Amino acid sequence: MTITVNAPADDHDEATEDTATLITLTGGDTGTGSASGTFKITGDRDMFRLTVSDGELSINLDGINGLDTSLRVYDSTGTEIASNDDGGPGFSSALTIDFSAGTYYISAGSFNDASTGDFTIDVAHRALVTSTFQQGVDGYAGTQDTYLTGDYANSTYDDWTIAKIDLAGSGKHEHTLLQFDSLFGSGTGQIPYGSEITSATLTFYVSNSGDQFTMHRMLTNWDNNATFNSFGSGIQADGIEAMITPDVTSASYVSSGWTDLDVTASLAAWATAPESNFGWAMLPTDTNSVQFYTSDNVSYWVPRISVDYLSPNGDLHSNTPDATATPLDLSSGTATTLGTFEAAGDRDLFQFTVTQSTTITIDLGWTGAGSFVDTYLRLYDGAGTQIAFDDDGGSGTSGLNSRLTITLGPGTYFVSAGSFADGDSGDFVMNLSVVQ
DSSP states (O other): OOOOOOOOOOSSOOSSSTTSEEOOBTTBSSEEEEEEEEEOSTTOOEEEEEEEOSEEEEEEEEEGGGOOEEEEEEOTTSOEEEEESSOSSTTOEEEEEEEOSEEEEEEEEEGGGOOOEEEEEEEEEEEEEEEEEETTSTTOOOEEEEEEESTTTTOOOTTOSEEEEBOOGGGOOEEEEEEEOOOBSSSTTOBOTTOEEEEEEEEEEEEEOEEOEEEEEBSSOOOTTOOTGGGSSSOOOSSSSBOSSOSEEOOSEEOSEEEEEEOHHHHHHHHHOGGGOOOEEEEESSSSOEEEEOTTSOGGGOOEEEEEEEOOOSOSSOSSSSTTSEEOOOTTSEEEEEEEEOSTTOOEEEEEEESSOEEEEEEEEEOSSSSOOOEEEEEEOTTSOEEEEESSOSOSTTSOOEEEEEEEOSEEEEEEEEEGGGOOOEEEEEEEEEOO
16 A cells, blocks of 8 residues: 655745745835745745835744744845844844845745744835935925124124135134924925934035034024024034034035035934934134035025935834833923824824923924824823823914823823824924923
8 A cells, every 4th residue: 555645735935036925015115014934844945025125124034932943035136145043032033134126035944944833024124215405406495504703793694695614813703503404204305203314415515615614513493593692602512502522524624616524423313303403503623714605595506415314114103002102201301202193093102201299281283394283182191091181272373283281190101192083194293391
């Protein structure tokens, strides 16, 4: 008698070709995706394929019930370009790789091809995007710049086409202020909240060559009516008006013509806290004046910023009042955050802690840019029970912002930013402040 045993049918092909199982990403060539499978016999490997844009791809291969997995990645020609054994929790495998646009293959296997069992595979792709901001180009109107001079200490120069940076004699220095506002948000061309800045370049045209200067992130807000005397005696890099340590130091001699400066550090800081973008103070180190064209010049000569960033995947904030809510630090007496309702129905949850009986005011409103948002504010205690809410109690031109003032006992609380009837998508700003 002859007994024939047939191997179980394979659920996924093993070849780096179109027969590999397609993983569909939520955004087409970016976003998240997942798949699952079973190693039916020892030596079984399952192949998956996906097509991505330029960016960063994270892959997690998790074995069920302690299965020890092994992960391999191949390019479109079938050449292995990366592998991992235990890069995830326990015996799971994980990789994060920078990819150029194209089709790639992901091989799921067990360690030494020695095991059978079930697995899941999760991928998340963040697209690498470039955004350029220049006054008057593609509708951008967020640049403001001016210079301050000790020679005319009460005069404004907001409409001048030239900015100056000079360490003049007798304390009559020349300082320049430069800001690119409205860089972050959900509007067309803006950098989405939660993006990771990979590089940023400031470009401007130097009309008069001169000595080295430094660029310090401003810590206080200003406008084009600023004067040398309105800052006391020009801008001080003292940790109060501007950062003590510069983010940028130019070349020792700045030549005429187009100049590129690496401002990645500044953009990365502002991406973390967009509300802190007050621009730069450009301060001299010597007496040979640098002069460059401002945003009031003809468009060709106008300063611009080019920013490369990895876009976020999915919702940046939890939707539930629990430990997954985004923490806010109230130790300074105030906390401000910006966010986006990615779609109607989205709510963003934040948590904060008070150590004693404290009266707090919470303001929630539309940022004023992009799609209009009628906000709705909810407050929960540490157990997740709603204890207060407000619809239109806030200030603002729309009359539809939200505000709560409430005295809270010691503990952790959750605040929910939402829209009226969960009906809007768009950007919001929320501020918490301790009432003295």
